[in-house]
Amino acid sequence: MAPAAAATAESPSAAPAREPILSVNNIEVVYDDVILVLRGVSLDVPEGEVVTLLGPNGAGKTTTLKAISGLLRTENGEVTRGEVRFMGENIANMAPEQIVRKGIFQVMEGRRIVEDMTVVENLRLGAYTRKDGASAVKRDLEMVLDYFPRLRERTGLAGYLSGGEQQMLAIGRAMMARPKLILLDEPSMGLAPLLVKEVFNIIRQLNRELNMTTLLVEQNAKMALGAASYGYIMESGKIVMDGAQQDLLDNEDVKEFYLGGGGEHRKSFKNLKSYKRRKRWL
Numbered sequence: 577m578a579p580a581a582a583a584t585a586e587s588p589s590a591a592p593a594r595e596p597i598l599s600v601n602n603i604e605v606v607y608d609d610v611i612l613v614l615r616g617v618s619l620d621v622p623e624g625e626v627v628t629l630l631g632p633n634g635a636g637k638t639t640t641l642k643a644i645s646g647l648l649r650t651e652n653g654e655v656t657r658g659e660v661r662f663m664g665e666n667i668a669n670m671a672p673e674q675i676v677r678k679g680i681f682q683v684m685e686g687r688r689i690v691e692d693m694t695v696v697e698n699l700r701l702g703a704y705t706r707k708d709g710a711s712a713v714k715r716d717l718e719m720v721l722d723y724f725p726r727l728r729e730r731t732g733l734a735g736y737l738s739g740g741e742q743q744m745l746a747i748g749r750a751m752m753a754r755p756k757l758i759l760l761d762e763p764s765m766g767l768a769p770l771l772v773k774e775v776f777n778i779i780r781q782l783n784r785e786l787n788m789t790t791l792l793v794e795q796n797a798k799m800a801l802g803a804a805s806y807g808y809i810m811e812s813g814k815i816v817m818d819g820a821q822q823d824l825l826d827n828e829d830v831k832e833f834y835l836g837g838g839g840e841h842r843k844s845f846k847n848l849k850s851y852k853r854r855k856r857w858l
């Protein structure tokens with residue numbers, strides 16, 4: 577059930593919740609005209625919330641983000657069914673530049689900073705679509721550097737930053753675009769546990785202090801559910817479960833398969849008997 581719908585169900589007398597800022601409705605995605613990767617994916621992101629999309633390698637998490645940001649196009653992918661509604665408008669298959677201008681910024685897997693530019697040059701790149709003047713951009717640059725004091729100290733090329741610093745820079749660059757929605761693809765990837773903590777702390781802080789709306793793709797379910805208010809679990813191109821943060825943290829199947837234990841011999845979540853039973857109840 578969608579987060580907004582859940583809130584109304586619990587308090588039927590309350591005013592109907594606002595439409596989520598992003599609503600992905602039953603999308604199908606095909607690469608190269610033949611490879612069907614997403615098979616009817618739906619998810620909602622309410623304004624001002626962090627929502628996480630979890631799932632194993634190859635589930636279709638990055639593809640979902642690219643369907644939202646329009647970057648599918650650069651890989652000969654297409655949304656062949658369903659809608660991606662952003663602020664009430666269907667943006668499925670729009671050009672990525674147009675989607676950035678509408679206020680969606682994707683931070684790609686593997687960071688993708690420009691290594692032979694400085695920190696400040698990288699940050700300024702994030703602001704390239706803005707039209708609100710140099711002084712507003714300068715003010716935001718200072719704000720971002722206040723959030724990431726370590727980046728302020730690094731005056732050399734971004735290629736020399738540590739992995740964690742590069743991830744911070746990638747997030748800072750997204751902030752420079754003043755997006756209405758940030759799509760974060762596996763920010764914990766390749767980072768040591770201490771740095772993972774730091775990155776998730778900043779995601780929580782940005783949400784709390786700047787009301788940043790974020791769709792967070794992760795394999796690290798524990799960290800992601802620590803930052804998100806609602807989560808979806810995806811396997812083989814489908815959402816197999818979703819729920820509020822605490823419900824997912826308390827769920828026995830989620831605990832077994834996504835919150836430690838399990839390991840390499842993990843069976844597929846969707847093949848699990850109790851999961852199937854549970855699904856029938858829902």
Ligand SMILES: Nc1ncnc2c1ncn2[C@@H]1O[C@H](COP(=O)(O)OP(=O)(O)OP(=O)(O)O)[C@@H](O)[C@H]1O
Binds near residue numbers: 613651653
């Ligand atoms: N450009 C592409 N062309 C064809 N198939 C692709 C393309 N990109 C991804 N796929 C396939 O789509 C499926 C989903 O891939 P995707 O990258 O979305 O998964 P993911 O959940 O992000 O995985 P990971 O956790 O490994 O990043 C995989 O089977 C992958 O091989």
Ligand SMILES: [Mg+2]
Binds near residue numbers: 638685
């Ligand atoms: Mg991925």
